[in-house]
Amino acid sequence: MKKLLLLAVLFSVFAISCGRVPYIYVEKSISHTKDLVYTINTTGSINQTSYLSMDELVRTLTEGLDGQLNKRDYTIKELVVQSAEIKLKRNTGNTALSMNISSLVANNEVSVSPKVPLLRESNIEINEVTVAGANFSFMNDGLDKINNTLANAIKRLYRGSTLIIDIKGSPLPVTARVAVTLTLSITFNMQYSYCEESLFVIDGKVCP
Amino acid sequence: MKYRFMLLCLLGHAAYSQQVNSFFDAYIGTNAQGYLQPLADMTITGLNTGIQPSIRIGDKFNVRLSLHTAHIFPDKSQKTFMADTPDSFDPKTTVEVPTIVGNASNVKVAGVNGTSYAFSGGYNITRLSWATPQLSIGGFYGTDISLRFMTLGKTDTDFGKFNQIGVGLRHSVSQYFLKKDSPYVINIGYQFNKADIGRYIQLQSNYAYLQAGVTNKNIGFFAFGGYQMGTFDVSYTYKEDNTDKAQTVNLKNQFPVLLGIGTHIQLGFFSLTLGASGMKPLIAFGNIGFRFQSKTKQTKP
Numbered sequence: 001m002k003k004l005l006l007l008a009v010l011f012s013v014f015a016i017s018c019g020r021v022p023y024i025y026v027e028k029s030i031s032h033t034k035d036l037v038y039t040i041n042t043t044g045s046i047n048q049t050s051y052l053s054m055d056e057l058v059r060t061l062t063e064g065l066d067g068q069l070n071k072r073d074y075t076i077k078e079l080v081v082q083s084a085e086i087k088l089k090r091n092t093g094n095t096a097l098s099m100n101i102s103s104l105v106a107n108n109e110v111s112v113s114p115k116v117p118l119l120r121e122s123n124i125e126i127n128e129v130t131v132a133g134a135n136f137s138f139m140n141d142g143l144d145k146i147n148n149t150l151a152n153a154i155k156r157l158y159r160g161s162t163l164i165i166d167i168k169g170s171p172l173p174v175t176a177r178v179a180v181t182l183t184l185s186i187t188f189n190m191q192y193s194y195c196e197e198s199l200f201v202i203d204g205k206v207c208p
Numbered sequence: 209m210k211y212r213f214m215l216l217c218l219l220g221h222a223a224y225s226q227q228v229n230s231f232f233d234a235y236i237g238t239n240a241q242g243y244l245q246p247l248a249d250m251t252i253t254g255l256n257t258g259i260q261p262s263i264r265i266g267d268k269f270n271v272r273l274s275l276h277t278a279h280i281f282p283d284k285s286q287k288t289f290m291a292d293t294p295d296s297f298d299p300k301t302t303v304e305v306p307t308i309v310g311n312a313s314n315v316k317v318a319g320v321n322g323t324s325y326a327f328s329g330g331y332n333i334t335r336l337s338w339a340t341p342q343l344s345i346g347g348f349y350g351t352d353i354s355l356r357f358m359t360l361g362k363t364d365t366d367f368g369k370f371n372q373i374g375v376g377l378r379h380s381v382s383q384y385f386l387k388k389d390s391p392y393v394i395n396i397g398y399q400f401n402k403a404d405i406g407r408y409i410q411l412q413s414n415y416a417y418l419q420a421g422v423t424n425k426n427i428g429f430f431a432f433g434g435y436q437m438g439t440f441d442v443s444y445t446y447k448e449d450n451t452d453k454a455q456t457v458n459l460k461n462q463f464p465v466l467l468g469i470g471t472h473i474q475l476g477f478f479s480l481t482l483g484a485s486g487m488k489p490l491i492a493f494g495n496i497g498f499r500f501q502s503k504t505k506q507t508k509p
Contacts, residue, residue: 024312024331024332028314078326079353081298081324133296135297136321137321141321
């Protein structure tokens, strides 16, 4: 009788332990910095354009997800601008001491949209290398334009859409030659969710 | 299906199936330490709980085979940690966000001029369960030795191999100043644990303790308390500029004092131990064992 009781206890332990593994709901975020490079070598006003493909951005972000793309119910919940930075590298032939720069942004979702200001005009000194935070220079219209374009990209509303980002400015002194490589680094933050086979014991939200 | 034992099936399951890396790679740097710290505390404390196979070590040579199970419940304070936003984010902000055992929702922080950043959520772990076989040999000079050994999985899988070894030594000190038939027992003990949880976690811990109890032939009650030190190294990869980069987070247990109470029942060769320990995390443990004992008493020292 005692042996039967023991066998029953042991069988119960192993039966419980080897049940089906549940899928749990997981939310995560990942960041990625995209560099837009403008090589400027001019006197007078500065006007350069760079392009940022939404498909490429989303692909780059999701490539960093370590196989999570293949997980169940993978969903991109939000993709937004996290921060920005401007890096200036002085090139041979530069005679300007600084430059005033601003930025405009447009997209080509249906047709090329009107350009709206992205960065308010600010003066940046030209040294060997100058790094300037651009977060406080963001203009609401431009940031909204980018965030809306990103939102449409993850909803796949407009295939192949591209952000068109202009850098405009002028040298100081005004007659000087600006020869610099300007890098506008925009960091994007993506929130996503998926259902994961649980390695752990949970009582939380379980995927259906 | 509300609970199951991690060791016997879940690790075996993980050993041949999925990418485990994604469980750990939510953060790098100092945020990773706060995110993973509860896992270190829960695992190290779990391994050091329920290691005493009985109360009285006895004076007859005996061999005991037991299955030790521990259910580890994280404290509320272990569900969150204070995390910093990335250096490039304005304004620099410190926010309370979920640890790996915390809430499964991201925490979004607003920055200047419409920027924002989201911290990753946890896995909503309310209980980590563990089962380990243990072999104890005792009854010589008031001493017993316990061994834990287990190996699971294959090295060529994503998870890798699970290896665990534990060695414990326990000695009756009450035999030197209490009568042989006294119901009171005082033991001192030491436990060493080492485990490779796949290719992702390497842990090692030491625990020295005092166990005191009252018992008759069949049933007894005991309390134990001691000091534990352990290391818990988590290795994983993360993507940066589309290349895999290795990250190792070196953790130590944050709660060195481990206290607990329990009861032990011995019915013939079958034994059952139930108890609780803590306080952070809180652990419920149980041992089911079989004891085979010689009829010859060992000579007392």
